[in-house]
Amino acid sequence: MKASRARLFAGLLLGLLSAAEAAPQHAITLYDEAPKYPADYRHFDFVNPAAPKGGTLRLSDFGGFDSLNPYIPKGNPASQINLIYDTLTFHSLDEPFTEYGLLAEKIEKDPEQRFVRFYLRPQARFNDGTPVTAEDVVFTFETLMKQGDPMYRNYYADVDKAVAEDRLRVRFDFKRAGNRELPLILGQLAILPKHWWEHRDFSKTNLEPPLGSGPYRIAKVDPGRSIRYERVKDYWAKDLPVNRGFYNFDAVVVDSYRDMTVALEAFKAGQFDFNEERIAKNWATAYDSPAVHDGRIVREELHNDNPWGMQGFAFNIRRPVFQDARVREAISLLFDFEWTNKQMFFGAYKRDASYFENSEMAAHALPDADELKILEPLRDKLPADAFSSVFKPPQSDGSGIIREQKRKAYRLLLDAGYKIVDDRMVGPDGTPLTFEFMLAQADFERVLLPYKRNLSELGIDMQIRLVDVSQYVNRLRNRDFDMMVASWPQSNSPGNEQREFWHSSSADKPGSRNYIGLRDPAIDTLVEGLINADSRQSLVLHARALDRALLWGHYVVPNWYLDTWRLAYWNRLAHPQKLPPYSYALMTWWQARENAQPAQTGANPAATAEPQGPN
Template sequence: MRRRHLMASGLALVPGSMLTRAWAQAPAPPSAPAGPAPAEAPRRTHALSLLGEPALPADFKHWPWVNPDAPKGGSMTLTALGSFDSFNPYILRGTPGVGTTLIYDTLMVPSGDEASTEYGHIATMAELPRDGRGVTFILNEKARWHDGRPITAGDVVWTFNTLRQSGRPFYRAYWGDVAEVVAEGDHRVAFRFSGNENRELAQILGQMPVLPQHWWAGKDFAQPGLEVPLGSGAYRIDGFEPGRSITYRRVEDYWARDLPTRKGTHNVDVMRYEYYRDTTVALEAFKAGQIDLRTENVAKDWATAYDFPAVRSGRVKREEIRHELPTGMQGFAMNLRRPMFQDVRVREALGLMFDFEWMNANLFYGSYTRTTSYFSNSELAATGLPSEGELMVLSAFRGRLPESLFTSEFRVPASDGSNSNRENARRALTLLREAGWTVKERRLVNDRNEPFSFEILMNGPTFERVALPYIQALQRLGIEARPRTVDPAQYQVRMDSFDYDMTTEVFPQSLSPGNEQRDFWSSAKAKEPGSRNTIGISDPIVDALVELVVSAPDRQALIDRTRALDRVLLWGHYVIPHWHSRFFRLAWWDKFGHPEKNPRYALDIQSWWVDPARDRTLPADRSTAN
């Protein structure tokens, strides 16, 4: 759907020009052969959308959910976990500081209230050629870096080439169908595609952050570091303590402050991130008033940890905000690079021992829904038996896929919630025996008498309470599983190098899956350190389905092809699905105002503001409120 204009060589005839009119009035020579039909002009648009026409017109004033008259000022302190040693979030090395992307603007900005639509920001308009082989962005001539220099097409070209060459590996996958990028003057940049099958590529490019070429001159982009970088966004880094805190300050003369994509947003003067060792310490810091606002991801804490005086007196507010986001897949992921996980029967057996029903009742206060799809909470999730559209896709692989995929509905294992799970345990032992594992002296071993033993890698103590009951269940089969908790920085290093057996992994999804699926599942990415194919899936059928998703010509084809991919991934038993929530859980000290409505597909904290009157009523030492 997104197209770009390929610049033709030779004489260009501009409609309505004197030369065009003179040419039209001149009689053609009688013997002159008919020339080629003139190319259709590219379509120019203020917004890119995968789901039809954008909801907002070209002259919209601000996002529908924001308060355009929100006051500016005040401060907001938020939580970060672990540590940091870099201000470059775009490279593989180092641990970037939380919030670093606040200092950069992007070509276009997604709407949180539309599933797959983005509107012009640095780029005021996009031109889409009729053949679908590119996109051209026309830049806002007022766009400026924080040092006052203009943002140019040269910056866009340099950013694209630098991120593809030296950035995180997913950029090479994400932008793999771009043949070249050319600056056509200071404010016009053209991306030319190798084909026209990748219908979301123009929109993906619109999401690209733009970095300052002149600031990076003479610097090694691939090296992490704590030199404060130059940006163009609503905030700049104002100060930091290495590994402990980062402070961002709103840019008073921000070039885009009155654009419709920014009006009523980025209202707080000072955004500060305080780092803590784990979520338990961070929660205590919130109770003591050192943190202003937090999102709560631990169901037990949401149910039990917020009964303190500031909540009862109303000084701390709590709210569950419903969203319509696809919730993707979270689960215990197995590393297929380890021999013990390469047999699908083993993977299925391990899934049978996970007792979600007991955990939801006893650990999560019944607050979660079991995840049954890689595209959960969306129309892209495979359900029931394959539809006619799915069968058209999957029939090409019949004979290479399990026949049950075509004849049976995929169901995640369920239990009666008693934590005994005996029927599932019997089925798991049968599968393990078929895969060559037997129980000897209460240990599960293979034909070389090697024990079935592995480590569950975690980046904090939160998931220990989930892993430990699962480990106890595995012990009944003679499997030795061990929890291994490391700090977030070490965790990231180990994940980037695929140095794990099993871990909790999250595969986020949108309503318009595309290029990112290559990074999640493709064979090429299984071999590339730092890719998102942490599982190590290397299957030609999955590769083919991913390419079909990327090249889907319309919405219905995208739905059918995504459901087919989902179905194949589910029957591969690559992860042990966890759960999801359809709410954002927020708690905050009562100093903020926020819009009455939250966008359907995002949690837009940047549209909140500090209410001066409420802020004054809070005690200077908030710990006295408890």
């Protein structure tokens, strides 16, 4: 009897502990560590809570737009469209992965990761005054899973169902326990108004301004050319700690440009206010203007602590010509990064050598004993080099002469059954080694032309095809390309999106980010292991293992990366003195003055004009 009572007491105690662990919280983290900000926080450290409201932020984008629905695999959505929507939670910009309540006042995460429950704020409203309810959350989830971009079906593949428990409480049940990331990424859902969408066709592109609950609404649309957002003056969440110091401009206007050279000249002429420069040559040479010299245009380089991920010339291995890894490696060897960086980029870039570059998750050393435990069961399915060598892209002396790389590429092609016939590289079936490189940005052509020459010296014919943005998007979604520039950005806590990038389940889904066409059981296993990692250490180990499998598959020609943001802006803008490590947080900036003015000697008024507010 005593033993029975003891067991009963132990069971009750365990139940009470579980209930305590699952108590609703103001914020949730990946591994249940304490969030940086307590429940009574006033604002984030990286904002200026007393920033003045007013003015217009003028921005640019490339290529235009033909849709105001960013959630479907059709059309090219307008830039900054996310400003009209609120999400269940807000991702903190100065923590690796913490979500604070926004639409949701509290979040309850099951200790075994079998469900997550969101408690909506009673005051949450769409911008027509209609309350945001659990029914809207369920409608959003089900609509995105049925009619949204295929990314959502991969991203939320482990969600069984969404249930509206009452008007302000919604629960997501999972198909299996253990997916730690799932509660956090569900919090990132932008909630759509059921009453507005239920009589409209969500699957079609259109330019009717949609209803949201966010800090801005769409005020004017000039299709393909410009869009204007205006701040919602009675925005329901403007005084929440999660929003204090954000959304300071009365209006945000985005003008579209089809030529980035024209856009840069427009910026220097004062047609828009802010420019993140992505071209090293421009940063080095194109800002020689009176406005830069007298300080009206401010240039800053801010350190970027985000994992970079991978940018590269991606092979579509659905094409027969790219199904042999030796052919892919040979083509990769002929890209001379060192010469390109020296001659075109003013030595500004570093070579991308990891799918998790600029982070501890990059496989920049041999696997240790713990990582080998992950890799060993897959030994017969992975390249042998993944176990014995550290992947390093080929390196030249920057002279433009790459004889050794050409010799190695030639040997690889001979091993793959190729030979030279009439100065052309011809495969075992007599077909010349030729492919098309699809491109949307004309600026990239100058990078590809020297690469094309290196390839042609081995009899390989690369045709560069420049297409407009609309055609590019359609061909990309339909996998109608041989090779292209692709990027896979990474976060500090990679997870479910890796299915969208590399998993077999996404290979044939139009619009997914599995551009390469990967269908590899070993990579599938590594992706699932990463998603289900139960600690930070386990996540890092699985990321490194996945990194090795991808690198030694030679699926891309690695490009380059920069661990800084290069920002140029007119000094009528100001930003907080302390910006977060993972973002330059443009929506925390404000208008310091109406017109740009010459800077005073020894001072940068745009970076220091910060009114002091309450702590």
